[in-house]
Amino acid sequence: IKKSLAALKLIDLAILVLAENIFGEEEAGLLEELARLDVPVVIVHNKSDLSPVTSELREKVRTITGKEITEYSALQPGKHNPVLLANIKDSMPPMAIRSHGLVGDLVSPGDIVLLVTPIDIEAPEGRMILPQVQVIRDTLDNDCTAIILKENEIESFLGKTGITPRLVITDSQVFGKVSAVIPRDIPLTGFSIVLARQKGDFEEYLRGTPKISELKDSDRVLLLESCTHNVACDDIGRVKIPRWLTEFTGKKLEFDIVAGLDTFPRPVEDYALVIQCGGCMVTHRQLLNRLRDPKKHNIAITNYGMAIAYLHGIFDRAIEPFTGRKEKTGDLL
Template sequence: MGIQDTPRASRLHIGLFGKRNVGKSSLINALTGQEISLVSPVPGTTTDPVSKSFELHGVGPVVFWDTAGLDDTGPLGRLRVEATRQAVEKTDLALLVLTELPQEELTWLSLFREKGIPVLVVLNQCDRLAESSLLSDAISQQMGGLPVLCVSAKTGEGIPQLRQAIQEAVPDDFWDLTITGDLANEGDVVLLVMPQDLQAPKGRLILPQVQTIRELLDKKCSVMSCTVDCLPATLTALKTPPHLIITDSQAFPTVWALKPPESLLTSFSILFAGYKGDIQAFLDGANAIAHLTERSTVLIAEACAHAPLTEDIGREKIPRLLRKTIGQGLSFDFVRGNAFPEDLSPYDLVIHCGACMFNRRHVLHRIAQAEQQKVPICNYGVVLAYLAGILDKVSFAK
């Protein structure tokens, strides 16, 4: 990804769902005007969800998810369908692609509606279907009156209309959500305190830092950066205290002790808790820490599938701090990447990372799953602020 590119997690995720050989891959190619997805007449060519980043004219930066057929069979087929089901968790807009009257598609339509995912029904291969208008009417009737878009990925028929429908189906507030919200506005001086450690190898900034800097510059804020050890000198160099200080959550106690009284304080992880998820759910989850005992079990969920490093925040620092508070008997389980248990009942608390690698839909799905199972869920930054005793003093974006 180039520095000018929109991060994948901030793009609109469009999932294409349908039976084998309905032309999902061909439809992606037609929508983008590029051969970005493998096409074959052999059923089941797409075996696992495949993602492709693209700038879709009139819509903006998107990720297309090309999924396996909903009617795949056999032991491997069932695994592929399950992988397709998991792709639903990160889908902002679903294209349900058909070439005949719906069967399995009706079950999937119910799933999309249950999860609040907008759906466009697409009748593909209209160039070779007899009486496609009658077929589209019948499909619409079976799908509760949803309009059906007739297209041909082969000839291009209906593709402009499908692009327009995608543009109109994007939730109104999708592009409005910002990282810093009302905490920073034009003309504000914002100081970023960014420890450089093993989590940010030499020559690199971690993604939340990069995204936050870019947004603050877009807001026409004045942005300064320093490491924790340089914070006193940086504050001295400023003519007036910064309006906002954003720190790495691990440095909360140090930064809180040094910050000017008039400066607001938050962390990258807390900002991303609201940007990617539900900050109120995470704040409620923090209250569960007071009820943990040495018989409790906590699940730590990391979005990155990186190999754990020395002094890893999720695998070492947070568990050590919680055991210091609760007791050495406190147990922890760990999951990374897309792995996340369906059954959360063994856990007394879930603590999620900042999820800079996930899109918001994916994080909200996990929050909803935890809430349905009545398991509190929190976030790295919120937990660290709670343990530092300053959760009621840090600022949250609105």
Template sequence: MSNVKYIGVFGKRNSGKSSLINKLTGQEIAIVSEVPGTTTDPVRKRMEIFGLGPVVIIDTAGIDDEGNLGKRRVESSRKIISQIDIALLLFTNNTIDKYEKELLKSFRDQELPVLLVHNQSDIISLEEKVATAIKEKYGHEVIEFSCNIFDESEQQKLVEVLTSHIVKKLNETAFSQMTILEGLVEKDYNIVLVCPVDSEAPEGRLILPQVNAIRDVLDKGGNAIVLQPGNLGSYLKSAAVKPKLVVTDSQAFNEVSKIVPEDIPLTGFSLLLARSKGPFVHYLKGTRAIDNLKEGDKLLILESCSHHSNCEDIGRVKLPALISKKCDCRIEWDVISGLDSLPHKIEEYAMVIQCGGCMITGRQLSARLKPAIIAGIPVSNYGMALAYCTGIFERAVAPLTVTENIQDQN
């Protein structure tokens, strides 16, 4: 699961967004100039922030850009909103006008943490009455900043204050994410983890959900029994204590379900992943809507990594074929790759299916699905939809729906 935090920097042209990023990173990575509209496409820079770990800072084009090209730049800046964990909104000259107001509204709609930064305070300093009015109206403190302090140690102090605000805000508003076995493992529980080591398994290692599960069992003081499907039957026969739960790779579910007696709860890693990250309650309901799909309905497949991955085959080939077969009709599908926002005409789709989202944060995932959920479109994810189509869904979700810990993280 990705722990990298994404920080978006927004504001009008020439407010000093690129300058501020250079100060934060201590490098001249973004081009700065007095010409409004210098930054055109979003620019990403990875760095470490003490107390926070790795972050990606995203520089954006001015939100007041004009003309045809300018409008497209504004659009690309806006797209960043659904990809970040915190926004820094820069303004100058004590002025918050329609541009900043619109942005603040978008941030609020996405429940995105925001820091308001009054930049260029060396030219015009922040007025107390403006800061108070902003606090009253929007509930945000304003941080006074300048990128143009001659004394280097004074400049560094300002950077440290800003950084500590970022760390504080992100820690306060940390998007709650369940651990993979949250509510399913306690001290001394025996949890069997079935991890096939076949041609599809990566060379020399386990995959992330398997590693996370082992770690979670150990953290809670339980016992992780890790084995391959072929050893499961003899283990269960000889085990003195019945396991509290068996978790299997979903591909081996059918084989494993024949071995595990009905009175032992059984689930799959991909379902645990879906539960720990994403709007699980919506997934549960939405997945069952596969039965309602009819001839010509259109699916929207959301693939959250833009690089080539083996999920590509699941989303573009396996899943549509399985769904068509399950509902016995021809369906169509579009794929959105990367972190682009959902299409405006989301209502055209009968269902939205999201990948596991291993490369993105829980907030990014929920922000992506929110428009579909608001529009009342059923949402599901790869693991859950596959489980549904292969007939293992009900048994595999049963252990996850009896825990009192289901969080609706939308």
């Protein structure tokens, strides 16, 4: 039962199946939990050929949930399938069916998008990582040209070609290097920030990132990774971000990291800051539910890319393509 209830945080839609006109405390409690998690639900009464839904049950469910019951019988698919499928379609969140694009509203057909992808010890052999692949595909889907290069090739490329990209997207780990060589009038952001807008709680990240400067000695930071990749010796979540945070704040901080969708190792109230990865391996719903408790307890939340940009003094520039806010004078290190 525990695992079943935990799975509610991972789903986009629930179908509650009733039978024999039974609706008790268990069903009511389950619907209450789904409502708390903002998970839409379709209520289905099965085996209606044997026991049709009574008016009393319809009224009871309507009073408690505000929802109507969908009758169903596997023996009458032609009659019930179209209605059930229509209800599922109407109830499914749009983001579960089709996600928002990554760069479509930042570029126009024919634009050039420069993608900076370091090849370091963390880079998988023989392939690109998923966020890079997703951005390449979205760039092509929007009839733009994607140019992929490493961070040490930027100056030579721009100088030789004279090309002015419409947008530059970089791996967050080299934000500082890339920002230094990309002219200020060219929009710059990171793969993780692009994903944060598509899947995460972008406004919450914007509010939470500056809280990094308020961290104190002994504060505990939770890093959330949505996948379980092989850990490198200079891992971004386990090594680099903790190191950069410690250097930036000058404080003695404590760090916990959770991979995949595992439970938090301690009560969420113990944390002063939560840093969520881009979330390329999870759905929009899964990521939002992941952050629900920290947000409920008013814990500052940020994103890998935004945190790294802030720690390198280019936060305002990195979010400017999405917010339109110009870089503040005091934001640079």
